[in-house]
Amino acid sequence: MASLVSDTEPPTYLNSTPTDLVRRKKRQSASSAAASSRRNNAASATAGDGDSHAPWRSEKQQRSYSANLIQALQQVRLSSYAAETPYPTAQKRGKAFREAADRALAVSARGRTLWSRAILFNRFKLKFRKQKRPRPAAIPAVITRGSSSSSSGRGTKKRRVTVVKLNKKSIPTVNRKVRVLGRLVPGCKKESVPVILEEATDYIQALEMQVRAMKSLAELLSGSGSGSGSGSGSGSAPPPI
């Protein structure tokens, strides 16, 4: 597990089918990165805030997320076996699954964003009071608060798009919509407008990554599951790593 999240280059130690998963992720991330790199380059060329979007698309992040995700899924599976002998309903299983996936996602966020902390603490039902700490020092994954999250960059000099001026009449409308948005993003119901907007950008990227990861996982499972279980090189014992 440690090797998965290490800084090494594309892992060569994985055997064929898991490598396919990583390759698929890399292909997907490459294609999506190609699409987004154009946008990111437009911003990062001048202001360097492309880095703010890159973390969710980096290989390392994806790998760490996938490792966390699979672990969480395994736990869900085991717990569902252990807890209830008749299988829980499909919806409950799906929900437990989603919660585990969200937890894995939130852990991958390294505790720098509000929504990730909200997810983790809501799941574990802890009471957490907001403390303004200047900088996250060592990060035990959840218990830090950076009051300035690094996602938003202010200095895009070459801006091809500008926002229509907010006149007096439209501010309440915008406020209302921002409130709605705040309800959608976990943990941001009572935040101020810029905070909600920042959290929303991060949350969207995280969700996109989650969707990509789960899609490739589902492909992998259904691809090798629909064929014979021992076909396609997946059934035999994996070569030693």
Next chain:
Amino acid sequence: MSSRRSRSSRQTGASMISEDQIDDLVLQLHRLLPELGNNNRRSGKVSASKVLQETCTYIRNLNKEVDDLSERLSQLLESTDSAQAALIRSLLM
């Protein structure tokens, strides 16, 4: 970047949020959104409320996708035999 952020967050503490700041954030959000025939992107003007509306829709869609995928995945995981579980476990190590 962070210095500007801290200066503006001090303002935020006093609930004096500059419109420029909001504009920047809205722009960032807009860049993230999938461009579904979004012709305004090149024309240089973007309406904040429209961006927010699309963002809400997009987040809802993403959430729904994740729910569907997770349900499908949970079914798949339930129905797989131990060979697949070994495969998945091998991904971890």
